Amino acid sequence: MTKEQIKSISIIGLGLIGTSLARAWQAAFEAEGRKLFISGYDNNFANKDKKEILNYGLNRFESDFQYLCAVDLVVLAAPVQENIKTLRKIKRFLKPKTLVVDASSTKQAIMDVAKELDVRFVGMHPIAGSELRGYQNSNPDLFRGKPVAICADEKLLKQAKVKDFQALMELIGAEPFVVDAASHDKIFAKISHLPQLLSTAIVNYCAEDLDKAGTGLQDMARLSGSAWLVWQDIFATNQTEIADVLAAFSQKLQSLSNDIRAGNYEAIEQEFQSGNENYQKLQKRTQQ
Amino acid sequence: MTKEQIKSISIIGLGLIGTSLARAWQAAFEAEGRKLFISGYDNNFANKDKKEILNYGLNRFESDFQYLCAVDLVVLAAPVQENIKTLRKIKRFLKPKTLVVDASSTKQAIMDVAKELDVRFVGMHPIAGSELRGYQNSNPDLFRGKPVAICADEKLLKQAKVKDFQALMELIGAEPFVVDAASHDKIFAKISHLPQLLSTAIVNYCAEDLDKAGTGLQDMARLSGSAWLVWQDIFATNQTEIADVLAAFSQKLQSLSNDIRAGNYEAIEQEFQSGNENYQKLQKRTQQ
Numbered sequence: 001m002t003k004e005q006i007k008s009i010s011i012i013g014l015g016l017i018g019t020s021l022a023r024a025w026q027a028a029f030e031a032e033g034r035k036l037f038i039s040g041y042d043n044n045f046a047n048k049d050k051k052e053i054l055n056y057g058l059n060r061f062e063s064d065f066q067y068l069c070a071v072d073l074v075v076l077a078a079p080v081q082e083n084i085k086t087l088r089k090i091k092r093f094l095k096p097k098t099l100v101v102d103a104s105s106t107k108q109a110i111m112d113v114a115k116e117l118d119v120r121f122v123g124m125h126p127i128a129g130s131e132l133r134g135y136q137n138s139n140p141d142l143f144r145g146k147p148v149a150i151c152a153d154e155k156l157l158k159q160a161k162v163k164d165f166q167a168l169m170e171l172i173g174a175e176p177f178v179v180d181a182a183s184h185d186k187i188f189a190k191i192s193h194l195p196q197l198l199s200t201a202i203v204n205y206c207a208e209d210l211d212k213a214g215t216g217l218q219d220m221a222r223l224s225g226s227a228w229l230v231w232q233d234i235f236a237t238n239q240t241e242i243a244d245v246l247a248a249f250s251q252k253l254q255s256l257s258n259d260i261r262a263g264n265y266e267a268i269e270q271e272f273q274s275g276n277e278n279y280q281k282l283q284k285r286t287q288q
Numbered sequence: 289m290t291k292e293q294i295k296s297i298s299i300i301g302l303g304l305i306g307t308s309l310a311r312a313w314q315a316a317f318e319a320e321g322r323k324l325f326i327s328g329y330d331n332n333f334a335n336k337d338k339k340e341i342l343n344y345g346l347n348r349f350e351s352d353f354q355y356l357c358a359v360d361l362v363v364l365a366a367p368v369q370e371n372i373k374t375l376r377k378i379k380r381f382l383k384p385k386t387l388v389v390d391a392s393s394t395k396q397a398i399m400d401v402a403k404e405l406d407v408r409f410v411g412m413h414p415i416a417g418s419e420l421r422g423y424q425n426s427n428p429d430l431f432r433g434k435p436v437a438i439c440a441d442e443k444l445l446k447q448a449k450v451k452d453f454q455a456l457m458e459l460i461g462a463e464p465f466v467v468d469a470a471s472h473d474k475i476f477a478k479i480s481h482l483p484q485l486l487s488t489a490i491v492n493y494c495a496e497d498l499d500k501a502g503t504g505l506q507d508m509a510r511l512s513g514s515a516w517l518v519w520q521d522i523f524a525t526n527q528t529e530i531a532d533v534l535a536a537f538s539q540k541l542q543s544l545s546n547d548i549r550a551g552n553y554e555a556i557e558q559e560f561q562s563g564n565e566n567y568q569k570l571q572k573r574t575q576q
Contacts, residue, residue: 127502147500177500191494195504198486200563201540203570206479207562210570212435212465214415216483219507221570224563235548235556246545250538252489257534260523268523274495275488275512282491282498282509 006099006164007036008071010062012086014042014053016130017103018077019138022057024172027140039067056135068093073101073165079233080104084113091117099161105129105188105230107151107181109237122162123151123181125188126174133227144173145286149188151181189241193234194249197242199223294387294452295324296359298350300374302330302341304418305391306365307426310345312460315428327355344423356381361389361453367521368392372401379405387449393417393476393518395439395469397525410450411439411469413476414462421515432461433574437476439469477529481522482537485530487511 009025011018022038029036040058050061068074068090076083083102087110094100100121102110107123114121128146130137148169156162157178166176179187203210203224206217213221235242259267297313299306310326317324328346338349356362356378364371371390375398382388388409390398395411402409416434418425436457444450445466454464467475491498491512494505501509523530547555 127500129502129504146502149500187497187500191497191501191505194493195490195508197541197544198490198508199504200559201537201544202483202486203566204559204562205482205537205540207566209475209479210566211573212415212437212475213479213570213573214417214434216417216487216511217479218570218574219510220483220486221567222507223504225567225571226560226563228557228560228564231560232553232557235553236551239548239551243545243549246541246548249489249493250541250545252493253485253534253538253541256485256489257531257538260527260534261531263524263527265520265523269516269520271488271492272514272516272519274492275514276516278491278495278498279509279513282501282506283513285499285501286506 006072006161006168008038009036009073009075010039010041010068010071011058011075011077012041012090013076013078013082013103014040014045014056014058014135015077016133016135016137016142017126017128018042018075019053019056019058019135020128020140020142021075021077021103021172023138023140024057024143025168026057028171039071041065053135056138057140065090065093068098069095071098072161073099073168076100076102076104076110078104079230080106080110080237081233084110087113087117087119087121091119094119096120097161099165101165104237105192105234106237107149107184111151111181120156120161121152122156122165123149123184124169125149125151125184126169127192128174129192133230141173143169146174148174148176149184150176150178151184152178185238185241189238189245193238193242194245196223196226196231197246198249200226294360294449294456296326297324297361297363298327298329298356298359299346299363299365300329300378301364301366301370301391302328302333302344302346302423303365304421304423304425304430305414305416306330306363307341307344307346307423308416308428308430309363309365309391309460311426311428312345312431313456314345316459327359329353341423344426345428353378353381356386357383359386360449361387361456364388364390364392364398366392367518368394368398368525369521372398375401375405375407375409379407382407384408385449387453389453392525393480393522394525395437395472399439399469408444408449409440410444410453411437411472412457413437413439413472414457415480416462417480421518429461431457434462436462436464437472438464438466439472440466473526474529477526477533481526481530482533484511484514484519485534486537488514 039060039062101124111123126148128142203221327348327350389412399411414436416430491509
């Protein structure tokens with residue numbers, strides 16, 4: 001850590017990701033005997049829940065954005081379009097040195113707005129989602145061993161507070177990698193938004209016969225439990241990439257269908273061999 | 289159980305399914321203090337493995353098919369095309385009363401051959417596969433709570449030995465349901481063969497970015513570890529149904545792609561709501 005350490009954080013959006021971050025950071029600081037103050041904001045909290053959330057890593061539940069001027073780091077942890085709205089709302093309370101990061105699943109749209117508003121902003125995407133939601137499902141180990149995308153220009157990435165933020169993510173076991181926003185959205189249309197759509201589509205396509213399903217379909221179906229509330233924002237902010245990826249994958253399936261119909265088993269065998277190899281790679285990575 | 293109890297079984301094919309059946313039946317009979325004799329056949333076994341396999345629920349490793357005349361039940365537990373070849377080979381050793389069942393993933397092709405050979409045959413498909421293979425991965429609880437398809441004509445299903453066989457499957461916790469072979473192959477093209485192809489296709493489509501994958505893609509990818517040896521038979525014996533299902537699902541994805549590109553979020557939200565409901569149904573079933 002540098003001299004300009006991050007000691008006070010505000011998290012806006014207290015769902016699975018926001019509260020898991022709070023719990024993970026508090027636990028890591030406590031283990032090192034360091035002090036950290038985290039305040040949390042969430043418009044959707046009823047009064048009775050405001051007390052309970054204080055057991056989830058927060059030092060204070062807050063509703064007045066003017067206190068944001070006092071913190072080192074602001075984390076936007078709601079769905080992306082809500083994060084964009086919040087960013088516009090809080091801009092006037094931020095000091096020029098305040099670092100703002102988000103935890104949304106798409107990066108180009110929010111980074112465009114941050115640039116327009118001239119906010120000191122780092123786009124982040126922790127690859128640690130779940131079909132489960134809400135602070136009750138939060139977990140301080142959610143980020144351990146998980147990749148986390150970091151989007152920012154090179155100049156910013158050299159600044160002390162940004163380095164401190166990356167160190168904060170490493171402190172809780174996450175594995176940051178730097179990527180530009182456009183590439184991020186292209187890649188995640190493939191490795192995240194496509195699996196979600198496949199899961200939803202296949203469970204609906206097989207609706208009549210779910211009582212006969214084995215573990216294969218069951219694993220495939222897990223993501224179909226995901227909330228539209230989160231995904232509507234992802235589709236709205238990564239529309240073209242997702243449409244392109246779905247169309248290309250649809251073509252791939254049509255081509256496999258043609259091969260099977262024609263009895264062209266060499267092509268299918270090749271697809272299986274590659275599948276086996278890629279599965280091994282994926283397993284090696286997750287078992288590290 | 290009826291008077292005509294099944295007390296001797298031969299299992300031809302000692303992979304995951306065959307050895308799991310042997311272990312499950314032995315454990316169930318032992319628990320009830322009943323006697324059972326299981327012999328196993330497998331051409332692919334080296335001499336050194338023939339000893340080890342005797343720890344996996346078998347009373348004897350056998351290679352001479354003439355002993356099949358002495359057993360109540362023969363189970364074909366290799367991939368479907370090998371089962372078909374075996375059925376033709378063993379026909380002349382079977383007594384007319386011997387019941388033969390298979391455990392293959394497609395049913396129409398093998399049942400056509402059984403009819404042609406005039407063998408007393410029940411088609412079975414335990415929905416208990418895995419991407420893992422081999423007797424070393426066998427598990428006596430593999431069938432507990434799992435559906436198992438039973439294909440046979442009504443007349444046969446009323447016979448004592450066939451009822452005994454269904455009871456044998458219930459004894460190890462499986463949940464038999466009766467379905468005709470054509471419907472079986474249509475249904476499983478959707479709920480089993482489609483998920484397999486999606487898993488293989490997506491892991492290949494995302495090959496370059498697997499290092500950034502989250503748990504969503506990881507769950508989706510599990511089936512891509514499956515062996516071509518098993519699947520080549522499934523594709524060869526359910527060719528048209530699988531080609532049709534893949535083409536139809538490809539169309540569904542193309543249509544979702546069009547909706548996303550056009551910003552038609554009502555249609556996508558509807559798809560998500562149905563997905564959520566179907567996911568709940570699936571979870572309820574598997575948690576029973």
